[in-house]
Amino acid sequence: MNEQEKLLNARDRFIDSMAKNMSLYGITHSVGRLYGLLYFNEKPMTLDEMKDELGMSKTSMSTAVRQLQELNMVEKVWKKGERKDLYQAADDWYDSFTALFTTSWRTGISLNMSTINRSLKELHNLRDNPETPDEVRASVKLDIEKYQYALDYYDWLNRFVDSLESKEIFNYIPKKE
Structure with missing residues (x-):
């Protein structure tokens, strides 16, 4: 060769x-x-x-x-x-790959948050329904907490993506010049 x-x-x-x-x-x-x-x-x-x-x-x-x-x-x-x-x-990989990552992440975040919010609405209806058995209501309560944790995570991820798009992230992790 x-x-x-x-x-x-x-x-x-x-x-x-x-x-x-x-x-x-x-x-x-x-x-x-x-x-x-x-x-x-x-x-x-x-x-x-x-x-x-x-x-x-x-x-x-x-x-x-x-x-x-x-x-x-x-x-x-x-x-x-x-x-x-x-x-x-x-020329700028930072801009290029930021666009690639943030586009993918925003799509995933949006899809997951929409699904969680739809599920939360159903769970709140179950929780508030007087005919829901106590054992189901206890599981509903736990699920609501898990969904809220997931929403908090997606809120954080959205803010992280915002910091990439605004380039604020480079204040904390500077580019090599």
Whole structure:
């Protein structure tokens, strides 16, 4: 294996690892690989170049690029004389991955809080119903406490996500410059 192949092998290993990590946050492996490709590419790329490099359809590539743009991980760039759209990986990983994490967390928080609130409404009705047996009422009381604990956690998680989005978190855990 020559030096160029070793370099490409090391990049590919990192790109694959990054793509697997991004899949934890709802990003498909192929979209993660696209981000890695753009990250290591020295110049902006067209959709056709990305399609050829990754073997995806142009439609899939366009959808993937749009998803990465929404997460502030890829940006469109302009180059004099170039008629096709060009894209490159965003320079600031802190912003990019904050957008990725917070989008996923907000979705989960919202879903879970909605479910908890719906369940709490049902539990309060059970608790307040005079026909509910005492043993069920005791379980309802315990469940309400558990749901309240979960709501307190999701409130904390929401505030944590707020601190990421506002960049206040960097006052406590500074970026390395």
